[in-house]
Amino acid sequence: MKALVIDDSRLARLGLIGMLARFPAIQVVGEADHPDTALPLIETLRPDVLFLDIQMAGADAFDLLARLDDCPRIVFTTAYSEYAVRSFDYETVDYLLKPISEDRLAQAVGRLLRQPAAGQEAGAAHDGAVLARPALDERSKIFIKDGARCHLVSLASIRCIESCKNYVQVYFDDTHAYVKKPLAEVAERLPGHLFFRASRQHIVNLNFVGSLEEAASGGYLVVLDNGKKLEISRRSAALLKETMSL
Secondary structure, eight states, X not given: OEEEEEOSOHHHHHHHHHHHXXXXXXXXXXXXXXXXXXXXXXXXXXXXXXEEOSEETTEEHHHHHHTOSSOOEEEEEESOGGXXXXXXXXXXXXXXXXXXXXXXXXXXXXXXXXXXXXXXXXXXXETTEEOOOOXXXXXXXXXXXXXXXXXXXXXXXXXXXXXXXXXXXXXXXXXXXXXXXXXXXXXXXXXXXXXXXXXXXXEEEGGGEEEEEEOTTSSEEEEETTSOEEEEOHHHHHHHHHHTOO
């Protein structure tokens, strides 16, 4: 699910983008600091959801929404409670008051993933596409056909998933297989408490994370239990530490 974060506070944007990195199903494709800069991004990137501040310098969120022909779903992120009633004139999924807690954000993401967009019904097609299938859980098994080989794979046994352009490479047990799907589409079905979006290229199963090491590049390496190393940013490393801490 593609998301755009719009807030005139740079720190607020970075903080929210960092928190959203915990949810593999949400792919932040851009950010903006004002309705004027957000509008062309919305038209170009076609996000599924806006994480949208209300009061911004010289304008507000409702000015932006009035200019949109096709409005994405919206999670409002604001310090002001008085706009709540007005917000539900739009495609509003949730209304988050700052400072936003991780639990509250998780609730909003859960609603996003459960609720179809306006005009869609369960099992019905929309613009020629069928609605996404429900999220998996750690008890799920998935069928992977890789060329002539077929695998019935326990989701909990998947160590990591790696993006390869329009394919992903799924690592499980002592083997791997290719699936012809982009990483973002695969991420939408994965349980967020089990899988972590370590980078643009990788999703890791938290149960197989062995350690974190500093990398020569200044970032960090996630070391999996089999010794495989994946490079991640300092921000992602900090989120991973927080996710796996008491």
